[in-house]
Amino acid sequence: MSNKYSRSFIINRVSIFILTITLFTQKSFGQQSWQQNTRLNQIGFYPNAPKTAVVLTGKDTVFYIQIINGKTVFTGNLKKSVKPDFVGNTTAIADFTNYSKPGKYIMIVPDVGVSYPFEIKNSVLKEVANASIKAYYFMRASIPLEEKYAGKWARAGGHPDTVVLIHPSAATDKRPAWTTISSPRGWYDAGDYNKYIVNSGISTSTLLSLYEDFPAYMKTVKLNIPESGNNIPDILNEVLWNLRWMLTMQDPGDGGVYHKLTNAIFDKFEMPDKAAEPRFVVQKGTAATLDFAAVMAQCSRIFRKFPKELPGLADSCLNDANKAWDWAAKNPDVAYNQDAMNKKFSPPITTGAYGDNNFTDEFIWAASELFVTTKDPQYLKGINLLPDNRMPIPSWNQVKLLGYYTLLKNTDSFGKNAPGELPELKKRLLDLADSLVKGADETAYQTVMDKSKRNFNWGSNSVAANEGVALIQAYKLSNDPKYLRCALDNLDYILGRNGTGYSYVTGYGSKTPMHPHHRPSVSDGVVDPVPGLLVGGPNPGMQDHIKVPSTVPDEAYIDDDRAYAANEIAINWNAPFAYLANAIEALQNKLKTVN
Ligand code: 9MR
Numbered sequence: 001m002s003n004k005y006s007r008s009f010i011i012n013r014v015s016i017f018i019l020t021i022t023l024f025t026q027k028s029f030g031q032q033s034w035q036q037n038t039r040l041n042q043i044g045f046y047p048n049a050p051k052t053a054v055v056l057t058g059k060d061t062v063f064y065i066q067i068i069n070g071k072t073v074f075t076g077n078l079k080k081s082v083k084p085d086f087v088g089n090t091t092a093i094a095d096f097t098n099y100s101k102p103g104k105y106i107m108i109v110p111d112v113g114v115s116y117p118f119e120i121k122n123s124v125l126k127e128v129a130n131a132s133i134k135a136y137y138f139m140r141a142s143i144p145l146e147e148k149y150a151g152k153w154a155r156a157g158g159h160p161d162t163v164v165l166i167h168p169s170a171a172t173d174k175r176p177a178w179t180t181i182s183s184p185r186g187w188y189d190a191g192d193y194n195k196y197i198v199n200s201g202i203s204t205s206t207l208l209s210l211y212e213d214f215p216a217y218m219k220t221v222k223l224n225i226p227e228s229g230n231n232i233p234d235i236l237n238e239v240l241w242n243l244r245w246m247l248t249m250q251d252p253g254d255g256g257v258y259h260k261l262t263n264a265i266f267d268k269f270e271m272p273d274k275a276a277e278p279r280f281v282v283q284k285g286t287a288a289t290l291d292f293a294a295v296m297a298q299c300s301r302i303f304r305k306f307p308k309e310l311p312g313l314a315d316s317c318l319n320d321a322n323k324a325w326d327w328a329a330k331n332p333d334v335a336y337n338q339d340a341m342n343k344k345f346s347p348p349i350t351t352g353a354y355g356d357n358n359f360t361d362e363f364i365w366a367a368s369e370l371f372v373t374t375k376d377p378q379y380l381k382g383i384n385l386l387p388d389n390r391m392p393i394p395s396w397n398q399v400k401l402l403g404y405y406t407l408l409k410n411t412d413s414f415g416k417n418a419p420g421e422l423p424e425l426k427k428r429l430l431d432l433a434d435s436l437v438k439g440a441d442e443t444a445y446q447t448v449m450d451k452s453k454r455n456f457n458w459g460s461n462s463v464a465a466n467e468g469v470a471l472i473q474a475y476k477l478s479n480d481p482k483y484l485r486c487a488l489d490n491l492d493y494i495l496g497r498n499g500t501g502y503s504y505v506t507g508y509g510s511k512t513p514m515h516p517h518h519r520p521s522v523s524d525g526v527v528d529p530v531p532g533l534l535v536g537g538p539n540p541g542m543q544d545h546i547k548v549p550s551t552v553p554d555e556a557y558i559d560d561d562r563a564y565a566a567n568e569i570a571i572n573w574n575a576p577f578a579y580l581a582n583a584i585e586a587l588q589n590k591l592k593t594v595n
Helices: 003-025 027-036 126-138 148-152 197-212 215-219 233-248 286-303 313-332 338-344 361-372 400-409 422-437 460-478 481-494 518-524 569-588
Strands: 054-055 063-066 074-078 092-095 103-109 119-121 165-166 261-263
Touching: 027 148, 074 103, 074 361, 092 103, 126 148, 126 233, 126 569, 148 481, 197 215, 197 233, 197 286, 197 569, 215 569, 233 286, 233 313, 233 338, 286 313, 286 361, 286 400, 313 361, 361 400, 400 422, 422 460, 422 481, 460 481, 460 569
Parallel strands: none
Antiparallel strands: 054 092, 063 074, 063 103, 103 119
16 A cells, blocks of 8 residues: 555545544534535445436535445545536535445535435335235225234224215115115225225236236245135235225226225324225216226236136226127216316215316226237227327326337237237337436436426325336336336436435335325324325425425425325325335346446
């Protein structure tokens, strides 16, 4: 070692020592701001995959990766972001991809900040990925959550839903108003205790697609739920809880599907077993019926592989999917318009509307699932697969791409019935992925998500997750690792590399939501919220009238249990997050940039 080298080495070590002392003595009064200046995935990184942190500084300085309470193992130079954030400030990017040794670390930027601790190891996101699916167990209606599965979040069962009233809007001769049906099980939708078919549709399907896309990996995911060990993969066991409820939402008289099972007004903030408001099924609608058809068609092909464990289920799912499809063909334009319904029928229903009045995308999705399951080209007859050139990232009211994903990953099985539009569909999906990827590396947080302020609306975190899912689909079609890496960037966004410095998943990360708008988390007397739940995230809309600290798009977030427009949780947000986190775990070896 030359003298010069050893001198700078010693100075370097001393300055890091002083900085570490300063940082730790600041802990009690200044920790937050030190750590707020560095934004990274608060859980960690795969050894040979990209590793990026973002530093809120205009300075051109160095950064160090240090073993917790140990030596510096990596020194790098910060690089200014090409574009500014939504406020107008550039950030500084710390790229430590080339450091790959497993361990527990912090990042230090002299005079600027120190990061939360993070880990480098294989399968580093396994626990959070598991938790994102286990979250559905915690959302179960009609069953007590036992301590051996739920730990400190054990609770009594709520909403048995064995006596559910037919709302006057849903009355038929065979099922008159105020008679009752039984419609137990299912997942609560969100912070509220209602069960909505439209939102259940996309959520259930996204989890089923996770299984279909990564069957070998998903068989290894053990969730410790009551059905575990029954020879059915746990993700499917969990889906079955909701599927069995969805099946009860179809009117056997005509095949139409009730839009939702709901109270007239939202329950109070109380535990599920305390809630005693009457429950109704309300008006049937085209969106609910087609979403039901799509999910049941998908279920049919998946559960057909479990004839011993689930005898007859695949057939009845397909049968019910067909009945729903026929109803929708006869009733192609029945919107759920809650205001209009309330003018005609009583009691008025004021819970979540999930109203939609364009069903082009629902027809495409249901037809695609039915075609893929049956290979019968009749379903696609009369369906224009390319009604326009828009490629909206999926959400509860935009499901066209769910149909495209399904068609594109099953092309090998179509034979002579392959739809002529397939090459164009593939091109559009890859073009979409290219448009997402383009310029992501120029942004302040190095993510697809912070390319556009339009991403920051109600449930913005699900936009980040659903962009990730679209990128994984593109990766599966093309094998191009750039899509996979950008999907990982959006996962890093969710887990801390973002405009607020929150890891938006309850219980996973150092700075996480403690007060989600989620009735059990607020009412159970347990300090920690129910784990594994993705909150909605930044949304300057403030539809809940709770003032967020900043209306800058990616900062418009508050950890307040009244803030349902920014801090609620929901099954349709957790599902793409579960898809993304588990897909990245399954594909971690494909993220390699270092050998
Ligand atoms: O996620 C839904 C969002 O897209 C809508 O803009 C919003 C208002 O209609 O409703 C959101 O969904 C909520 C639903 O209506 C009721 N359960 C909680 C859902 C998440 O906030």
